[in-house]
Amino acid sequence: MFTAKWLNPSALLTDLYELTMSQVYLEREMLAPATFSLFVRKLPRQRSFLLSAGLWPLLEALQELRFSEEDLAYLESLKLFKPAFLDYLRNFRFSGEVWALPEGTVFFENEPVVEITAPLPEAQIVETLAINLINIETAIATKAALCVLAACGRPCVDFGARRTQGLEASLHAARASYLAGFSATSNVLAGKLFGLPVTGTMAHSFIESFEREEEAFLAFAENFPENTVFLIDTYDTLGGARRAVEIARRLAERGIKVRGVRLDSGDVIELSREVRRILDEAGLPEIRIFVSGGLDERKIAEIVSSGAPVDAFGVGTKMGVSADAPYLDLAYKLVEYDGRPRMKLSEGKITYPGRKQVFRRYTGTGLFYEDHLGLREENLPGEPLLKCFMREGELLESPPPLSAIRERALEEIARLPAEVREGKRVPAPHISGALEHLYRETAKRLRERL
Amino acid sequence: MFTAKWLNPSALLTDLYELTMSQVYLEREMLAPATFSLFVRKLPRQRSFLLSAGLWPLLEALQELRFSEEDLAYLESLKLFKPAFLDYLRNFRFSGEVWALPEGTVFFENEPVVEITAPLPEAQIVETLAINLINIETAIATKAALCVLAACGRPCVDFGARRTQGLEASLHAARASYLAGFSATSNVLAGKLFGLPVTGTMAHSFIESFEREEEAFLAFAENFPENTVFLIDTYDTLGGARRAVEIARRLAERGIKVRGVRLDSGDVIELSREVRRILDEAGLPEIRIFVSGGLDERKIAEIVSSGAPVDAFGVGTKMGVSADAPYLDLAYKLVEYDGRPRMKLSEGKITYPGRKQVFRRYTGTGLFYEDHLGLREENLPGEPLLKCFMREGELLESPPPLSAIRERALEEIARLPAEVREGKRVPAPHISGALEHLYRETAKRLRERL
Numbered sequence: 035m036f037t038a039k040w041l042n043p044s045a046l047l048t049d050l051y052e053l054t055m056s057q058v059y060l061e062r063e064m065l066a067p068a069t070f071s072l073f074v075r076k077l078p079r080q081r082s083f084l085l086s087a088g089l090w091p092l093l094e095a096l097q098e099l100r101f102s103e104e105d106l107a108y109l110e111s112l113k114l115f116k117p118a119f120l121d122y123l124r125n126f127r128f129s130g131e132v133w134a135l136p137e138g139t140v141f142f143e144n145e146p147v148v149e150i151t152a153p154l155p156e157a158q159i160v161e162t163l164a165i166n167l168i169n170i171e172t173a174i175a176t177k178a179a180l181c182v183l184a185a186c187g188r189p190c191v192d193f194g195a196r197r198t199q200g201l202e203a204s205l206h207a208a209r210a211s212y213l214a215g216f217s218a219t220s221n222v223l224a225g226k227l228f229g230l231p232v233t234g235t236m237a238h239s240f241i242e243s244f245e246r247e248e249e250a251f252l253a254f255a256e257n258f259p260e261n262t263v264f265l266i267d268t269y270d271t272l273g274g275a276r277r278a279v280e281i282a283r284r285l286a287e288r289g290i291k292v293r294g295v296r297l298d299s300g301d302v303i304e305l306s307r308e309v310r311r312i313l314d315e316a317g318l319p320e321i322r323i324f325v326s327g328g329l330d331e332r333k334i335a336e337i338v339s340s341g342a343p344v345d346a347f348g349v350g351t352k353m354g355v356s357a358d359a360p361y362l363d364l365a366y367k368l369v370e371y372d373g374r375p376r377m378k379l380s381e382g383k384i385t386y387p388g389r390k391q392v393f394r395r396y397t398g399t400g401l402f403y404e405d406h407l408g409l410r411e412e413n414l415p416g417e418p419l420l421k422c423f424m425r426e427g428e429l430l431e432s433p434p435p436l437s438a439i440r441e442r443a444l445e446e447i448a449r450l451p452a453e454v455r456e457g458k459r460v461p462a463p464h465i466s467g468a469l470e471h472l473y474r475e476t477a478k479r480l481r482e483r484l
Numbered sequence: 485m486f487t488a489k490w491l492n493p494s495a496l497l498t499d500l501y502e503l504t505m506s507q508v509y510l511e512r513e514m515l516a517p518a519t520f521s522l523f524v525r526k527l528p529r530q531r532s533f534l535l536s537a538g539l540w541p542l543l544e545a546l547q548e549l550r551f552s553e554e555d556l557a558y559l560e561s562l563k564l565f566k567p568a569f570l571d572y573l574r575n576f577r578f579s580g581e582v583w584a585l586p587e588g589t590v591f592f593e594n595e596p597v598v599e600i601t602a603p604l605p606e607a608q609i610v611e612t613l614a615i616n617l618i619n620i621e622t623a624i625a626t627k628a629a630l631c632v633l634a635a636c637g638r639p640c641v642d643f644g645a646r647r648t649q650g651l652e653a654s655l656h657a658a659r660a661s662y663l664a665g666f667s668a669t670s671n672v673l674a675g676k677l678f679g680l681p682v683t684g685t686m687a688h689s690f691i692e693s694f695e696r697e698e699e700a701f702l703a704f705a706e707n708f709p710e711n712t713v714f715l716i717d718t719y720d721t722l723g724g725a726r727r728a729v730e731i732a733r734r735l736a737e738r739g740i741k742v743r744g745v746r747l748d749s750g751d752v753i754e755l756s757r758e759v760r761r762i763l764d765e766a767g768l769p770e771i772r773i774f775v776s777g778g779l780d781e782r783k784i785a786e787i788v789s790s791g792a793p794v795d796a797f798g799v800g801t802k803m804g805v806s807a808d809a810p811y812l813d814l815a816y817k818l819v820e821y822d823g824r825p826r827m828k829l830s831e832g833k834i835t836y837p838g839r840k841q842v843f844r845r846y847t848g849t850g851l852f853y854e855d856h857l858g859l860r861e862e863n864l865p866g867e868p869l870l871k872c873f874m875r876e877g878e879l880l881e882s883p884p885p886l887s888a889i890r891e892r893a894l895e896e897i898a899r900l901p902a903e904v905r906e907g908k909r910v911p912a913p914h915i916s917g918a919l920e921h922l923y924r925e926t927a928k929r930l931r932e933r934l
Contacts, residue, residue: 043651044673046672046673046676047645047651047654047655047671047672047673048645048672048673049643049645049646049670049671049672049684050670050671050672050675050682050683050684051670051684051685051686051687051690052687053672054684054686054704054707054708054711055686055687055689055690055704057707058690058703058704058707059693061707062703064693068689068693070689105676108672108675108676109672112675112682114708114711154693158687158689158690161646161687162645162646162654163651165646165647166645166646166647166648166650166651166654167650167651169646169647169649170648170649170650170653173649193499195497195498195499195612195616196499196611196612196615196616196619196816197615197616197619197811197812197814198616198620198649199619199620199623199648199649199650199653199656199805199810199811200616200617200620200649200650200652200653200656201493201497201613201616201617201652202650202651202652202653203620203649203650203652203653204497204612204616205497206649206650220499220500220501221497221499221500222496222497222498222499222500222503222558222559223494223496223497223498225500225558225562226496226555226558232500232562233500234499234500234501234504235501236501236504236505237501237502237505237608237611238817238818238828238830239505239518239520239608239817239818239826240501240505240508240608241828242818242821242826242827242828243509243514243518243604243818243821243826245933246933247934253508253512254504254505254508257504257507257508257511258504258564261504261564267828267830268828268829268830269828269829269830269930269931269934270829270934271830273934298830299830300830351811352811355649355805355810355811356810357810357811360649360805360806360807360810361647361649361801361802361805361807362647364647366646367688367689368688368689368692368693371692371693376689376692376693377692378688378691378692378717378718378719379718379719379720380688380717380718380719380721380748380749380750480719481719483695483696484697484719484720484723
């Protein structure tokens with residue numbers, strides 16, 4: 035992890051049963067191609083769409099996945115695995131095919147985000163990895179997209195690093211939130227790894243380390259004359275605003291322009307109005323007001339709809355863990371093996387068999403109209419959304435710049451009808467006749483065999 | 485990451501402002517010792533206690549923290565930092581002192597989990613790391629402890645890896661849940677890194693890959709004669725139970741004992757009763773019933789209180805992300821710098837100044853009675869909970885085995901009065917007279933200076 039390629043997971047990061055099952059597959063020569071479909075069974079109650087993310091981290095991980103000699107020695111010590119299987123793992127390389135929604139695509143329940151076709155043990159062993167990476171980045175990208183929508187054009191900055199679930203998660207959060215339209219991150223390593231704009235202000239501890247608030251302001255601005263945002267709520271927000279004004283004026287005489295002030299506590303709607311008045315009355319209309327502290331899409335919407343003069347948002351924890359929907363009901367299900375459709379019949383958990391495609395139709399004005407979920411070889415009206423990214427373990431293209439994924443994501447969200455963006459309608463795909471037929475036939479065949 | 489020491493974060497994984505502030509500190513020679521206190525301001529609504537975890541990962545990370553030449557080149561490219569500061573980072577080694585609650589300690593609001601004292605820039609730069617690691621492990625350990633309590637002695641196994649927030653998070657979840665009393669994990673890498681028992685059953689895809697369910701059962705059991713648990717809900721749970729019985733009998737003739745069956749869907753309370761009856765009537769009382777699928781402490785309590793014959797639980801996503809409280813209100817606050825107490829006065833966010841200690845008192849029968857939060861040098865009645873783990877950047881002891889931390893955790897939770905364990909009372913520490921006095925004096929001094 036945190037290598038040049040930023041994600042270099044050990045192939046051992048998998049569930050034990052992926053390996054035990056694979057030993058059985060190998061011994062019985064069950065090496066025919068298996069297709070697993072990764073999809074969200076049901077959207078979280080608080081979401082009316084999802085924004086796909088995590089594909090490129092997954093593709094790069096699939097390429098790199100290896101079992102080291104140390105890993106194999108550990109597996110041997112468990113006294114579960116036979117030498118032939120450990121040899122198989124020693125030579126393990128992912129050699130499969132990956133179809134997927136490009137990152138930054140809007141999608142809905144039952145629509146495959148990724149479909150992996152590979153010899154059965156390979157497709158099985160990568161399950162944990164595939165679900166994990168798509169789950170975290172998609173959950174966070176979607177939450178971040180809601181914040182961006184709520185901010186109505188005001189910049190949102192990722193402040194999540196300190197309370198994401200682990201350090202790696204902070205990198206996913208920085209990447210996924212940028213992809214969804216955030217403007218920058220405070221996470222320096224994410225900035226380096228993904229080429230994101232990095233930014234930041236100052237902490238309360240900085241103010242407190244000085245004997246007086248104004249000393250702290252002055253010291254920072256002298257050191258960073260182009261990049262100073264004063265944190266003004268350490269002792270008393272309005273007093274802080276007045277001291278910021280005083281220092282900003284003194285600095286202006288020396289050609290140093292303070293960029294903004296930050297509020298991190300209290301009633302920010304009321305406070306931002308009073309702070310704006312103090313700044314404007316001092317002839318400092320160009321100083322911007324930055325707000326942070328417990329923000330999510332609901333709080334941002336409240337601030338924006340109040341008309342409060344807030345210019346930008348620092349969004350941390352609640353976006354960084356997707357607090358109201360911290361996981362997706364994302365499943366990786368076998369849909370075909372050895373040329374035959376597969377599925378389970380468990381209560382309340384229907385899976386459609388077969389390799390799939392999503393066909394999307396738009397209105398005359400280019401808005402999302404409806405999706406049809408069909409079989410991959412079908413030719414239904416609309417734009418087919420899944421494309422092939424990897425074949426025989428080789429990438430078919432290079433990763434696009436994150437800025438291009440971000441553009442796609444913003445366009446996708448702009449094409450959603452207002453009632454979907456606002457959570458008033460939750461689209462679901464129509465199931466094609468051929469897929470319905472395959473489902474019924476497969477269910478019949480399975481029931482007959484029981 | 486995932487190195488032999490499992491956590492090897494780049495020092496760049498920090499918020500940009502930690503570095504910009506530190507450049508100011510360095511230039512102004514503000515290198516005196518600063519103490520930061522890491523504490524939870526308010527417990528999540530759904531928690532009546534917290535179980536500390538993440539300390540050893542943090543201590544090991546502090547020891548390893550370095551800026552590489554590549555990191556420094558990136559920082560230079562930002563055109564924010566001066567050569568003298570980059571040189572300082574080049575030689576960066578954490579040289580501070582760490583006081584902390586031992587892992588597996590129960591604690592409450594405002595009680596420091598960790599207190600770090602180091603030259604101001606060092607203590608500042610490690611903020612992001614310190615909050616992050618304590619936050620995720622403590623949140624998950626607490627959630628896992630609630631599952632263990634609900635299971636009333638039945639084993640709980642970590643099945644979280646696939647939907648934790650990132651791959652590193654799955655390691656934290658495996659470690660923290662074991663520490664809190666889980667019996668094993670499905671996460672193979674976690675098993676290797678932490679010496680945890682690893683376990684697993686089989687997936688629906690395994691059953692579906694075979695033409696008939698009974699073939700799948702037989703193939704697995706022949707391969708793993710000591711470790712077979714049949715997943716019986718792929719097509720029809722009760723039919724699956726009957727087929728499992730049939731195969732178990734045939735295997736018994738060959739000396740192979742099936743260990744259990746797993747239910748992953750449907751009304752598991754009702755189904756487990758019927759499956760138990762089928763197993764018992766077949767003369768297989770030793771086959772255990774294992775349940776998984778969307779479990780958390782509430783669902784486990786419901787199953788246990790129903791008297792359903794469930795022998796063990798596979799607990800995944802909801803524990804692995806602490807779904808109902810996916811983050812803690814964990815803050816890292818400056819409480820002393822250069823020998824003087826520090827704090828902010830922001831609305832609704834009181835911080836007590838000074839280095840602290842928590843003194844815990846027990847009842848005559850050894851149950852938790854109350855905590856007093858005081859200054860570190862105070863000598864209050866009760867057991868002082870924070871101890872010194874690191875001095876001048878050197879560990880004062882070796883990491884204890886995880887099994888010892890687990891024992892401590894179980895003991896700590898057993899010492900909680902029932903009304904706290906059950907969430908009916910949420911203790912909070914009494915504030916010592918000396919700490920109250922210091923708070924008032926510091927507030928007065930700060931207000932006078934404004």
